[in-house]
Amino acid sequence: MMPDTKITQSARWKRPVVSAAMLCVFVSIEAGLLANQAISASGPSASDVFRWPAGQQGAVTLSYDDAIVSHFESVAPQLEKAQLRGTFYIQIDSPGFRLHTDAWRKVARAGHELGNHSLFHPCRKDRPDEHTWLSDDYNLSKYTPDRWLGEMRIANLVLQLIDGRTERTFGNTCCNNHVGPLDDRTSLEKLIPRLFVGARGEYVSRPIDPLNANFTAVGHYSGDSKSFEQLRSEIESAVRKGQWIFYMFHGVGEGTHSLYIDAHEHRKLVEYLAANKDRIWTAPAIDVIGYLKASARQSQ
Numbered sequence: 001m002m003p004d005t006k007i008t009q010s011a012r013w014k015r016p017v018v019s020a021a022m023l024c025v026f027v028s029i030e031a032g033l034l035a036n037q038a039i040s041a042s043g044p045s046a047s048d049v050f051r052w053p054a055g056q057q058g059a060v061t062l063s064y065d066d067a068i069v070s071h072f073e074s075v076a077p078q079l080e081k082a083q084l085r086g087t088f089y090i091q092i093d094s095p096g097f098r099l100h101t102d103a104w105r106k107v108a109r110a111g112h113e114l115g116n117h118s119l120f121h122p123c124r125k126d127r128p129d130e131h132t133w134l135s136d137d138y139n140l141s142k143y144t145p146d147r148w149l150g151e152m153r154i155a156n157l158v159l160q161l162i163d164g165r166t167e168r169t170f171g172n173t174c175c176n177n178h179v180g181p182l183d184d185r186t187s188l189e190k191l192i193p194r195l196f197v198g199a200r201g202e203y204v205s206r207p208i209d210p211l212n213a214n215f216t217a218v219g220h221y222s223g224d225s226k227s228f229e230q231l232r233s234e235i236e237s238a239v240r241k242g243q244w245i246f247y248m249f250h251g252v253g254e255g256t257h258s259l260y261i262d263a264h265e266h267r268k269l270v271e272y273l274a275a276n277k278d279r280i281w282t283a284p285a286i287d288v289i290g291y292l293k294a295s296a297r298q299s300q
């Protein structure tokens with residue numbers, strides 16, 4: 001057994017950024033809340049503790065960016081075979097999505113989250129040598145907040161037509177978290193609550209404290225190019241502290257994307273997470289955020 005991962009509520013919860021009711025979505029929430037009720041009968045009150053669902057000790061989210069073909073051809077089925085689910089951050093105007101909407105509908109039906117990764121994948125081009133692969137038309141430093149909101153609203157609508165869902169998370173493009181010129185930037189954290197239940201936020205290589213999660217920018221790790229041993233070490237470190245670790249991947253296997261994790265290393269990761277389901281909750285970002293928000297409401 002790992003050490004008890006009960007977390008004393010030493011700091012206040014941040015209030016949910018969106019008031020949307022998510023209680024009905026997550027069956028697993030009930031197990032966690034029942035655990036809290038059991039605790040209140042034998043010691044600390046429910047407001048004093050946090051527990052992950054079903055006795056698990058930490059959480060992992062695997063997210064995959066850019067809607068590439070191998071995601072629905074091999075990654076999603078591999079996760080499903082292991083009874084795991086992930087978040088796929090979809091760029092709407094990419095061939096991997098536009099030409100394969102039926103395949104993505106099947107991914108959503110299997111229980112994965114289709115997250116919003118924009119229509120056109122805008123990124124900051126503050127220097128001439130930055131993101132030269134991207135048209136200047138999609139320079140985030142020239143976007144206004146309204147333009148960003150309009151683009152993401154339509155991307156949400158397209159995804160809703162695929163999966164029927166009205167709530168999802170946002171995975172930022174090029175890990176950028178601001179729009180507008182450097183001397184007058186607007187943080188996406190101000191805009192996220194208008195369209196999303198939460199967002200992956202910046203690449204900070206820091207696990208998330210479930211009692212202090214900032215849902216507008218939770219913070220993530222990159223999994224690209226890492227070995228399974230590196231990933232396992234990071235995950236075990238987070239789980240020992242009862243935390244949530246959020247990974248961004250692009251391709252899986254050489255040739256799938258310029259950024260990728262070796263297919264063999266990824267397979268070992270999936271097998272490890274499947275073998276440790278009793279300790280580690282592997283779930284889409286929207287499910288983890290929903291659980292944390294519901295737990296926060298319960299503790300109030």
Ligand SMILES: [Zn+2]
Binds near residue numbers: 066117121173174
């Ligand atoms: Zn991307």
